[in-house]
Amino acid sequence: MKHNSDGSGQPGSGIKKGLTTEVYLFILVIVIMLILRLFAADFYSLNNVMSTFNYFSYLLIGAVGMNLIIITGNIDVSAGAIISVVGIAVAFVGKTNVPFEVFLPVGMAVGAGLSFMNGIFITKLRIPSIVATLATTQLFAGILPLVVDGAIYDLPANFTWLAFNAKLFGIIPSSVLFMIIIAVIAIIFMKYSRFAKKLYAIGNNANAAKLAGVNVNKTVVKGFVIAGALYGVAGTLIVTAGQRVTMTMGSGLEMTLIAAVVLGGTSIAGGSGKIIGTVVGAFILSLISPAMNYMGLSSDWSDAVMGAIILVSVIVSQIAVMTEKNKLNTMKLNCNPEVK
């Protein structure tokens, strides 16, 4: 598929640069896993591995949604609040003794609906996404104490079916299956759909996108709705893991989702970023908390360690970006397309 250029004298082709980001991340993953092997061998017990995978799964599903939003140049700090609402909504539904098949669609619908609101505030009302989603965080989270007194408990037995009973080969949590399906679809979708191209274009240059015939508002709202549905899946998976549902299940989760996306190489400015990067980013983050636990470090440290890893990784990638910019600027880009 790649054409042979005339040895364009470029510092590196597009594919090479992409490899660099993912290679660094991959190395980081290997390093962390080796450290664990050395210092906390029992991290690799079956139970713990499955539990980590479970966390990784819903983290990634939510992060894929966040990735779509960030690619368009927006941000969504209400993801955690949305997930909390999804949790309560699914619990409410659970109390009515419906079959468990209903939970997932309900969760997705609630997530998509709330996210749709975000999309409308940002496009039609032209509120910058940071401001809009800060406001909706308060709004969504704030509604919950009004409808629920404390927590919801005494949920019927079928509530936790997804988490505890639906295991592949008896050990792999169903959340992993969902995660794999969603990740694969996402990767294919971002490459082969015209919709994805529009998302990237908007993140690059919304005005130029408009001139190219993209309906910017509609596309952004659609992106938010899809992300919302994904938050809904993540939320449903989280909440069906226990018999007791609190109002703050998703609180603060948006930060981890954003971190996974950024760690994976997506630029916070929008216009670029690959799902595969987010996969690796989410994986790294999902290792840290349990890893710290197993290494005997107090969990108070895990936030700090997570922050440090993110900071270092972003600094490294920023240095890479600036070096490349300098190279491009000083090099007189005279790589003329070869005239035959």
Next chain:
Amino acid sequence: MNEILRLNNIIKTFPGVLALSNMSFDLKAGEVHAICGENGAGKSTLMNIVTGVYKADSGDIIVDEKKYVFEKPNDAFDLGIAIIHQETSLFEEMTILENIFLGHEITKKVAGIRVIDYEGMEKEAENIFDLMNLSIDLNVKIKKLGMAQKQMVEIAKALTFNSRIFILDEPTASLTQREVAALFEIVRKLKSKGVAVVYISHRLEEIFELCDRVTVVRDGQFISCKNVSETNKHDLVSDMVGRSMDNYYPKADVKIGGEIFKVEGLNQRGVLSDISFSARKGEILGFAGLAGAGRTELAQAICGLTKKDRGKIYMNGREVKIHHYQDAMQSEIVYVSEDRGKYGLIVEMSIKHNISMPQLEKLSKNSFIDFKAEQKVADEYIKNVGIKAPDADFFVENLSGGNQQKVSVSKALALKPKLLILDEPTRGVDVNAKAEIHYIISKLVEEGLTIILISSEMPELLGMCDRIIIMKNGKIAGEFDRKEVTQEKILKVALEIE
């Protein structure tokens, strides 16, 4: 050759300005038609009308012998009219292939779902680049490309829409010789396919090498349309210039003193080449040149707004080191930018605050701003400079262009400079305010100020300046004294004609 586009009697006005009047133009399929004219002659406005960015006040646009009215850019675009600007509208983080087809990707059905057909797109892109005689890696991101290549991508993009009219706006401004040759080859190829090309350029040599006909516009009006084979450079210059030389601006006779400012060997890689000149006390030194000649860049390099690679600056005989704009201000050199909004004024603030901004330290006592002093300074300038506003607290954004310019100038004057560099001070300013600003300039030199006046308006330069330096391509191309200068002389030097 069939006529593909015709404009008849187009009139376009903006508030206070008659941009185009009596403008006509015709274009045949398969021809390369140049449009020529000084800065501000109306070329951009004309193209904006053809591409649907502006709507004409009156007049006809006829495409393929049918009349059309363009309400928005898409209307023109749908008829096959494409413009290749200098500032491209490409997506930096996406690849060439993605950019070319963005919004109209080729798709195919796989298992009943519509997906992007990369092979199909590559094939079509290959065909187009073959047509352009280029071999290019389609998977490179736009941000890695140079200007020339971005232009090629823009042309390829227009070709995927089957555009039939290509407007190239100063396409060779940032290209090397080789790249220009490559571009010409592509234009000739397009021509052979029946595409019509409108070529807007100052570079007369290029017009004579590439184009079939050339239209000259001046002061927003159609002047002439000739076959390139039946005219020559002198002829074109004559058409571009031909206005009567009235004495528009009263210039008082001011006694000009000795040398007060000197620039020696100023160099900025790729932009300015070995600039040396001097200015005398009480003199108005004009800088003429076509767009891109480097006058603003020179002013900004002198004032420390941009870094120079080499060069010495002398004020009153002593060398001054200017690395930042603050250094320039301390050496009593002040620059008034051509772009009021970006560099000159803070439009959401009041007249008072804008004028006092550069000298807050002088107007402060113990880190607190002396509001009385600030008000006094503002009132003084409103009176002397004649700013038309209810009071000093009026927000600058609500002022007319002319008055905004006066605030800009006041801001500079309040610093009491010895050398004032004015960059296009009357651009976009109505006739009356223009005259008032010229009057202010005259008064200033009477009081002993020295002024460097960068301008694209011939009458302004000829009326106001004691000497005029002409720049071209980042170098000084010529210099004339007031007594011997004419518009033709200036233009000929600016265009580098013998």
